[in-house]
Structures are given as structure tokens and as C-alpha cells.
Amino acid sequence: LIELDNLTRFYRLGGETVKALDGVSLAIDAGEFVAVMGPSGSGKSTFMNLVGCLDRPTSGAYSLDRQEMSRRNADELAYVRCHQIGFVFQQFNLLDRLDALGNVEMPLIYAGVERRLRRDRAAAALTRVGLGDRLHHRPTELSGGQQQRVAIARALVNAPKVLLADEPTGALDSRTSLELMALLQSLNREGTTIIIVTHEADIATYAARLIRFLDGKVMSDANQRMV
Amino acid sequence: LIELDNLTRFYRLGGETVKALDGVSLAIDAGEFVAVMGPSGSGKSTFMNLVGCLDRPTSGAYSLDRQEMSRRNADELAYVRCHQIGFVFQQFNLLDRLDALGNVEMPLIYAGVERRLRRDRAAAALTRVGLGDRLHHRPTELSGGQQQRVAIARALVNAPKVLLADEPTGALDSRTSLELMALLQSLNREGTTIIIVTHEADIATYAARLIRFLDGKVMSDANQRMV
Ligand SMILES: Nc1ncnc2c1ncn2[C@@H]1O[C@H](COP(=O)(O)OP(=O)(O)OP(=O)(O)O)[C@@H](O)[C@H]1O
Numbered sequence: 396l397i398e399l400d401n402l403t404r405f406y407r408l409g410g411e412t413v414k415a416l417d418g419v420s421l422a423i424d425a426g427e428f429v430a431v432m433g434p435s436g437s438g439k440s441t442f443m444n445l446v447g448c449l450d451r452p453t454s455g456a457y458s459l460d461r462q463e464m465s466r467r468n469a470d471e472l473a474y475v476r477c478h479q480i481g482f483v484f485q486q487f488n489l490l491d492r493l494d495a496l497g498n499v500e501m502p503l504i505y506a507g508v509e510r511r512l513r514r515d516r517a518a519a520a521l522t523r524v525g526l527g528d529r530l531h532h533r534p535t536e537l538s539g540g541q542q543q544r545v546a547i548a549r550a551l552v553n554a555p556k557v558l559l560a561d562e563p564t565g566a567l568d569s570r571t572s573l574e575l576m577a578l579l580q581s582l583n584r585e586g587t588t589i590i591i592v593t594h595e596a597d598i599a600t601y602a603a604r605l606i607r608f609l610d611g612k613v614m615s616d617a618n619q620r621m622v
Numbered sequence: 623l624i625e626l627d628n629l630t631r632f633y634r635l636g637g638e639t640v641k642a643l644d645g646v647s648l649a650i651d652a653g654e655f656v657a658v659m660g661p662s663g664s665g666k667s668t669f670m671n672l673v674g675c676l677d678r679p680t681s682g683a684y685s686l687d688r689q690e691m692s693r694r695n696a697d698e699l700a701y702v703r704c705h706q707i708g709f710v711f712q713q714f715n716l717l718d719r720l721d722a723l724g725n726v727e728m729p730l731i732y733a734g735v736e737r738r739l740r741r742d743r744a745a746a747a748l749t750r751v752g753l754g755d756r757l758h759h760r761p762t763e764l765s766g767g768q769q770q771r772v773a774i775a776r777a778l779v780n781a782p783k784v785l786l787a788d789e790p791t792g793a794l795d796s797r798t799s800l801e802l803m804a805l806l807q808s809l810n811r812e813g814t815t816i817i818i819v820t821h822e823a824d825i826a827t828y829a830a831r832l833i834r835f836l837d838g839k840v841m842s843d844a845n846q847r848m849v
Pocket residue numbers: 529532535536537538539540541566567568633634635640641642660661662663664665666667668669712
């Protein structure tokens with residue numbers, strides 16, 4: 396489903412080049428559950444942004460569902476993102492002017508879903524992550540963990556083929572984290588491909604495969620027994 | 623040093639009242655190392671904002687160093703914050719238009735520190751958290767864990783009496799987390815009072831006392847053996 400071939404992402408800053416991703420090649424099949432770990436700054440979010448079609452590589456190739464993504468234009472990338480990929484950002488990226496319900500409706504608006512069905516689906520997604528009583532709170536009126544759960548609901552509301560979650564339990568207490576991981580497990584059993592960046596080893600054990608990054612490269616990539 | 627007497631913080635939203643903090647009374651002595659845990663939405667950040675003089679309670683009393691804080695005006699609160707308290711926010715709250723160095727300099731500007739000394743101290747604080755080679759990157763040019771470390775450096779640069787850290791290891795890999803906790807331990811041994819909100823039990827073990835929140839109230843408050 397996902398194939399990366401010697402993918403790089405460089406930034407030029409002042410006189411120097413920062414090699415955020417320095418030659419990554421790997422393949423992920425449909426239905427896999429993959430955890431990504433690695434030190435701060437090792438390229439995990441950069442990798443996720445490239446796989447999620449939110450960024451373009453400096454060089455190398457990226458195919459999603461056998462379609463070459465690295466040369467697509469902005470509109471084509473936006474279409475793929477909206478219909479196939481759900482993304483939970485490390486920093487949530489919620490819109491402050493919209494309440495929780497409005498934020499979760501955004502992907503449905505892009506997908507052209509009609510208004511009343513949109514609100515029902517957004518409300519259901521929020522209820523599934525325990526925020527049924529916070530639908531009309533705006534991000535600044537929510538706790539950190541509640542904002543993260545709004546970001547999760549938004550990523551899932553379009554029933555995406557691929558869910559990319561960058562530190563989705565970063566702001567969650569242990570009980571809410573376990574509830575989220577159970578939800579991800581059931582989505583994975585139903586066929587959703589999941590890639591989750593985490594720095595917590597107990598969260599990584601929910602995945603069947605662990606990829607470790609170091610300095611913009613893949614350091615190790617191994618199957619593991621799922622918990 | 624810190625005394626809360628039946629402190630509350632209510633929000634009115636639409637027709638209902640959200641009781642973010644619903645009557646909290648406790649005392650923290652100078653030099654303590656306290657961990658705060660509790661479910662998402664239980665009031666931890668609200669508590670930290672009140673202790674950090676960033677917010678006013680709805681009712682109840684709060685004294686810092688025997689001075690009654692709940693009736694102070696905005697300027698007096700700002701003065702106290704800048705000279706006595708260092709705050710690491712759950713969502714970092716960095717200024718996007720300034721680079722790492724500029725962000726860490728901000729508390730020193732408020733404290734009236736002269737320009738060249740300011741830059742040296744800001745650079746030293748960033749080097750201490752491993753970002754010596756990222757001084758001129760802006761927040762959008764840094765990884766999540768790097769942004770968090772800029773927020774930590776900024777909180778420490780004024781050598782505050784009280785450090786309030788809301789989920790400071792949320793975006794950090796395990797090695798960087800342990801480095802940060804070792805730094806906090808050494809600051810505590812030198813006399814800094816530390817209150818850290820965390821959802822990770824291994825991080826909480828660095829503290830000598832654990833306070834648990836539930837539904838805006840203190841559920842338990844006990845000393846524990848420091849690791
Ligand atoms: N401005 C606001 N208006 C209305 N309700 C608010 C506002 N700010 C916070 N709340 C509510 O107050 C409660 C406590 O929030 P708080 O941020 O203190 O929780 P927390 O314990 O830090 O949670 P987390 O672990 O998720 O960060 C939450 O239920 C939240 O929805």
C-alpha cells in the first residue's frame with residue numbers, strides 16, 4: 396500500500412542543510428499496524444508528513460496504493476488526503492474559531508457530505524472518544540487531553556483507509572490512552588492500516604511491527620508479537 | 623510557600639457551569655518536588671494556571687510566599703510571575719516569529735536583563751537541554767520534542783523559585799525525558815520548588831509527593847519514596 400524508495404527531506408537554513416529525512420526505503424502493506432519510535436528530532440514527524448501527503452520530499456519516490464505521489468500537484472494530494480488518509484497531528488492543529496463539532500466536521504465538508512449527516516457523524520466520532528458532553532466547547536475551552544481527542548475524532552470521521560497518528564497519547568492519562576489503543580486495535584481488525592509515532596514503549600506494543608528512526612534514517616525494522 | 627484554601631474555578635458556557643476546579647485546599651513548602659496526576663479534564667492545568675498566576679480563581683484564596691494572590695491586579699501578578707515562577711505549558715506557547723534564542727530571551731527582557739547577558743544566558747539554557755545547534759530555528763522549524771525543550775529552557779532561564787511544568791515530557795523520547803528529569807532533580811536539590819503534571823507513572827516517581835486530581839478536586843495526596 397505504502398512504498399518509500401530512498402526518500403529524503405532536506406531543509407536549508409542559513410548556510411547549513413538539515414537532513415530531516417536522509418534516505419528512507421520501506422514498504423507497508425494494507426492492514427498493517429506499525430509503531431514508529433526514535434529520539435527527538437530523528438525524523439518521525441517528517442516521515443509522517445510525507446506519507447500523509449502533507450509535504451513533498453526533496454528526492455526519492457513515494458507510492459500510495461501504487462500511485463506515485465511525489466510528483467502530484469497540490470489539488471491531487473489534497474484529494475488523496477481527504478479520501479484515504481486520517482492524520483492526528485503531534486500538535487493537534489485544531490481551528491480555534493470552531494467548536495469541537497465544527498472541527499470534526501471539516502474532513503466531511505471537504506468530502507462533500509451533506510450537512511445533517513455531517514453533524515451526526517461528527518457527533519458520533521466525538522462520543523466515541525468520550526467527548527459527547529463537550530461538542531460545543533472550542534479548543535481553548537478544552538483540556539490538553541480533550542483537544543487531542545478532538546484531533547483523533549477528526550482523523551477517524553471519514554473512515555480512512557490509512558490512519559497516521561503522531562504521538563496520539565501524548566496528552567492522555569493512562570486510562571484514556573488504553574481506551575484509545577483498544578479503539579485503534581478494533582479499527583485495525585476491520586482493515587484500517589495504522590502507523591503510530593510514540594515515545595512510550597507500552598503503546599508501541601499494540602503494533603505488530605516496530606520501526607526505529609535515528610538521524611533521519613531507519614535504524615531497525617522488525618515484527619513483534621502484538622499485545 | 624504555596625497555600626490554596628478552597629480554591630474554585632468555574633466556567634459558564636451556554637447554560638451550564640463547568641467546574642474546572644471545585645474546591646482545592648493544599649499547602650506546598652519551599653523546596654518540595656510534587657507530581658500531579660489525574661484523568662483528562664480533571665483540573666490539573668487549571669490548577670497549574672492558578673498557582674502560576676496566569677488565571678484568577680472564581681472563589682477561595684491563594685497565597686504565594688505569604689502574599690495573597692487572588693486579589694492582585696494584572697501588573698502585580700505579571701511581576702510575580704516573571705521573577706518567581708517558571709512555567710512550562712502543556713502546549714508550549716512559543717512565539718512563532720522568534721527563533722529558539724529569541725523565545726528563551728523573553729523572560730529576561732521582562733526582568734530587565736541587559737542585552738548581551740540575556741543572549742548568553744538564553745544560549746546557555748538552550749545548550750543545557752541539548753539544543754545548542756538549534757538556536758536560530760523558529761518553532762515551525764523544530765520537532766515537537768525540540769519545541770518542548772525550548773519551552774523548558776525558557777521556564778528555567780530566570781532561575782525561578784518555583785517551576786511549574788505541565789506534561790514536560792509529553793513530546794520527549796525516553797532518553798531525553800530521563801535527561802530532563804535528572805536536570806529537574808538537580809535543580810530541586812539546589813532549592814527550586816517543582817510541581818510537575820504528568821500522566822506517566824515513571825516520571826511521577828521522581829517526585830517526593832504525589833497529588834491526584836479527580837473532577838476538579840484533590841482525590842489523594844501522599845508522600846512517596848523518591849527514585
Ligand atoms: N475556557 C474554558 N471554558 C470552559 N470549560 C473549560 C475551559 N477551560 C477548561 N475547561 C474545562 O475544565 C476542565 C478541566 O480542564 P483542565 O485543562 O484543567 O484539565 P486537565 O486535567 O489539565 O486535563 P488534561 O490531562 O486533558 O490536560 C475540562 O473539563 C475542560 O473542558
